[in-house]
Amino acid sequence: MTDASTALSASTTDLDAAPAASERPWLDASLPVAERVELLLAEMTLEEKAGLFFQTMITMGPDGELADADPVFGLPSNREYVLERRMNHFNLLGVAPTAGAIARWHNALQELAASTRLGIPVTISTDPRHSFTDNPGAAMLSGPFSQWPDTLGLAATRDAALVERFGDIARQEYTAVGIRVALHPQVDLATEPRWSRQLQTFGEDAEVSGELGAAYIRGFQNGASFGPGAVSAMVKHFPGGGPQQDGEDPHFEYGREQVYPGRKFELHLKPFEDAFAAGVRQVMPYYGMPVGTEYEEVGFGFNKSVLTGLLRERYGFDGVVCTDWGLVTDAEIMGQPFPARAWGVEHLSREERMVKIIDAGADQFGGEACPELLVALVEDGRIAEERVDASARRLLREKFELGLFEDPYVDADAADVIVGSPEFRAEGDAAQRAALTILANRDAVLPFATGVKLYVEGIDAETAAAYGTVVATPAEADLAVLRLQAPYEQRGNGFESFFHAGSLDFAPETVAHVAEVAAAVPTVVDVFLDRPAILGPIVEVAHAVVGNWGASSAALLDVLSGAAAAKGRLPFDLPRSMAAVEASRPDVPFDTEDPLFRFGHGLTL
Structure with missing residues (x-):
C-alpha cells in the first residue's frame, strides 16, 4: 500500500463514492476535450470544484519525498493540501538539489492525487528558475537548471530567435521535472526607473517588449503545438504593472497606486496584445490600483472593468485568469505580518473580497488555500454554482490539453540528464555573454590582453586566474575589474528587503572607492542593472563601464578580453540624475530629461 493509500484509509467517504475505472468516461482520450470537461464536471462535488480555484506555494521534501507541514513558511503538509483541501494547483517554492529530486517529488504528489475520489492530476507551476535573481517574490535561483540572463538581459540581446530558444529549453527542463505552468513572462513596461520589478x-x-514576449511564449508553449509537451504560460501583470507612483511596488501598501499622468494607459496594453496574438493561455493581473483613469480604483484582481470589460470583452480572452498572490487573506511571510494586497477594498471581509474577485472575472486565487470559504459562499447563495462551473471548465480544460490525465508522471532519471545538460548550459552561457552591454570605453582599455596583472572585486580569484595574474592591490595591477550592484534603499527586513526601491544614486563612498582604484590603475566597472542606475559619477572616474543583467564572472571576462563579442544594447534609458527621474511621468517611456545613455546604446569592441 502506498503512503497515499495509507493516508486515505482513515476516511473512506471519498473512496466509497469514487467511480469505477470503467465509469470514468472523461479518461477517454478519443473524445473532444470540451466533452471530457463536461463529463468530469458533472461528476464533481462542490468541494472538488472549489479545490480547483486555489493555487498556492508548496514545498517538497529534501530529497524528493512529500513534505510535512512547513513552520518557516506556514504551509500545510502536501497531504493536507491534496487530500483534505482537495487542491491540485501548486507553485513550487525553493531550490532543489537535483532535477531528479524534483521529479521524484512530483511523481509522489501525482500518486497522491491519483488516490483521491476522481484522481484529478496536479498542475505544478513556478516563478522563473533560470536566472540570477534571488528575490523569492519574483524568481528562484537556477539550482540544477541552465542559467541565463534575467529577462532584461534577454531584451538586451534584441534577438527574438534567442528568446524563443530560451523558452524552448526552459520548456524542456520544466516538463522533465513535471512543471507545466510558467508564472511568466512579465511584459510590464519599465517606464518608472525606480520600480523594483524591472529585472x-x-x-x-513597447514594441520590443511585445515582440520578445511573444517569442518567449511560443518557446514555452511549444509554438503552435500546445499539448502534452508544452508549458502553459501566464503573462503578467495585466494591464501593465510599470507605472507605479514614485516607483514603489504594490506588494506593499505604500506602493498600491498606479498613476497615468501622461495618459499612456493604452500603451501599456501593447505587449499583452502581442501575447494574445501568440496564443498565451493564462493571464495574471497585478496588485496595483489605477488612479485617475476610467477604471474602478481598486486592485486589478478585484477590477471588473479591467478583467471583464477589458480582458474578457474587448480582447475576447477565454483562458485562465489567476490573481497575483494573497488578495484575500492576511499572512505571515518570513516571520513578519503581511496584510492581504486588497488595495481599494481593504475594508471588505475575506468573503466579500472573494465575491468581488469572482465577479470581476478571475478564475483562480493565487497564494490562497481556503476552498472552504468558496464552498460556503456558494452554499449561502452569494456566488452561483454556474459561475463556479464557468471557471472550473477553463481550469480543467488546461489539465486535459496538457495531457495530464493521460500521463501525469515524469522520468526522474531522464530529468537529471535533460535539466542543466551541457548543451543547455552552453547556450545559457552564450546568452549571458550576448547580453553584456559596454556603455563606456575611455582610452580603449577594452578589450584587455590576457596574461595581464588583474586586480578584481566581486570576481573569484580562481576564475580571474584564467585571464591573467591576480594581484592583491590596485597598485600592482595592469587592470582592475570591479563588479557592483545598482544602488537601492532598503525598505524593510525579511521579504520586503528583496525589493530594490528608492534612490538610484550610488553612495558617495562607493564612488570614492571606484575613483581611488581608478587613480591607481585603468579600471573597468561592471554594474548589475536590475534598475537603471545613475551612472554618471562612475563613468566620470572609471575607464570603462559595463551593464549586465545576470552574467557569470567568466562570461564577463570573456567579453572584456575580446574572447566573446560585445553585443548587448540597453533595454531602457539610463537617467542622468535623480532630479530627472523624479520629474518624469511614471507611465511614459523615455521621459527622463537628457539621459546619460539612450535605449539601444551599446559599444562594440
Missing part, C-alpha cells in the same frame, strides 16, 4: 521585464519599449 523580469523586457524593458522600456
Whole structure:
C-alpha cells in the first residue's frame, strides 16, 4: 500500500463514492476535450470544484519525498493540501538539489492525487528558475537548471530567435521535472526607473517588449503545438504593472497606486496584445490600483472593468485568469505580518473580497488555500454554482490539453540528464555573454590582453586566474575589474528587503572607492542593472563601464578580453540624475530629461 493509500484509509467517504475505472468516461482520450470537461464536471462535488480555484506555494521534501507541514513558511503538509483541501494547483517554492529530486517529488504528489475520489492530476507551476535573481517574490535561483540572463538581459540581446530558444529549453527542463505552468513572462513596461520589478521585464519599449514576449511564449508553449509537451504560460501583470507612483511596488501598501499622468494607459496594453496574438493561455493581473483613469480604483484582481470589460470583452480572452498572490487573506511571510494586497477594498471581509474577485472575472486565487470559504459562499447563495462551473471548465480544460490525465508522471532519471545538460548550459552561457552591454570605453582599455596583472572585486580569484595574474592591490595591477550592484534603499527586513526601491544614486563612498582604484590603475566597472542606475559619477572616474543583467564572472571576462563579442544594447534609458527621474511621468517611456545613455546604446569592441 502506498503512503497515499495509507493516508486515505482513515476516511473512506471519498473512496466509497469514487467511480469505477470503467465509469470514468472523461479518461477517454478519443473524445473532444470540451466533452471530457463536461463529463468530469458533472461528476464533481462542490468541494472538488472549489479545490480547483486555489493555487498556492508548496514545498517538497529534501530529497524528493512529500513534505510535512512547513513552520518557516506556514504551509500545510502536501497531504493536507491534496487530500483534505482537495487542491491540485501548486507553485513550487525553493531550490532543489537535483532535477531528479524534483521529479521524484512530483511523481509522489501525482500518486497522491491519483488516490483521491476522481484522481484529478496536479498542475505544478513556478516563478522563473533560470536566472540570477534571488528575490523569492519574483524568481528562484537556477539550482540544477541552465542559467541565463534575467529577462532584461534577454531584451538586451534584441534577438527574438534567442528568446524563443530560451523558452524552448526552459520548456524542456520544466516538463522533465513535471512543471507545466510558467508564472511568466512579465511584459510590464519599465517606464518608472525606480520600480523594483524591472529585472523580469523586457524593458522600456513597447514594441520590443511585445515582440520578445511573444517569442518567449511560443518557446514555452511549444509554438503552435500546445499539448502534452508544452508549458502553459501566464503573462503578467495585466494591464501593465510599470507605472507605479514614485516607483514603489504594490506588494506593499505604500506602493498600491498606479498613476497615468501622461495618459499612456493604452500603451501599456501593447505587449499583452502581442501575447494574445501568440496564443498565451493564462493571464495574471497585478496588485496595483489605477488612479485617475476610467477604471474602478481598486486592485486589478478585484477590477471588473479591467478583467471583464477589458480582458474578457474587448480582447475576447477565454483562458485562465489567476490573481497575483494573497488578495484575500492576511499572512505571515518570513516571520513578519503581511496584510492581504486588497488595495481599494481593504475594508471588505475575506468573503466579500472573494465575491468581488469572482465577479470581476478571475478564475483562480493565487497564494490562497481556503476552498472552504468558496464552498460556503456558494452554499449561502452569494456566488452561483454556474459561475463556479464557468471557471472550473477553463481550469480543467488546461489539465486535459496538457495531457495530464493521460500521463501525469515524469522520468526522474531522464530529468537529471535533460535539466542543466551541457548543451543547455552552453547556450545559457552564450546568452549571458550576448547580453553584456559596454556603455563606456575611455582610452580603449577594452578589450584587455590576457596574461595581464588583474586586480578584481566581486570576481573569484580562481576564475580571474584564467585571464591573467591576480594581484592583491590596485597598485600592482595592469587592470582592475570591479563588479557592483545598482544602488537601492532598503525598505524593510525579511521579504520586503528583496525589493530594490528608492534612490538610484550610488553612495558617495562607493564612488570614492571606484575613483581611488581608478587613480591607481585603468579600471573597468561592471554594474548589475536590475534598475537603471545613475551612472554618471562612475563613468566620470572609471575607464570603462559595463551593464549586465545576470552574467557569470567568466562570461564577463570573456567579453572584456575580446574572447566573446560585445553585443548587448540597453533595454531602457539610463537617467542622468535623480532630479530627472523624479520629474518624469511614471507611465511614459523615455521621459527622463537628457539621459546619460539612450535605449539601444551599446559599444562594440
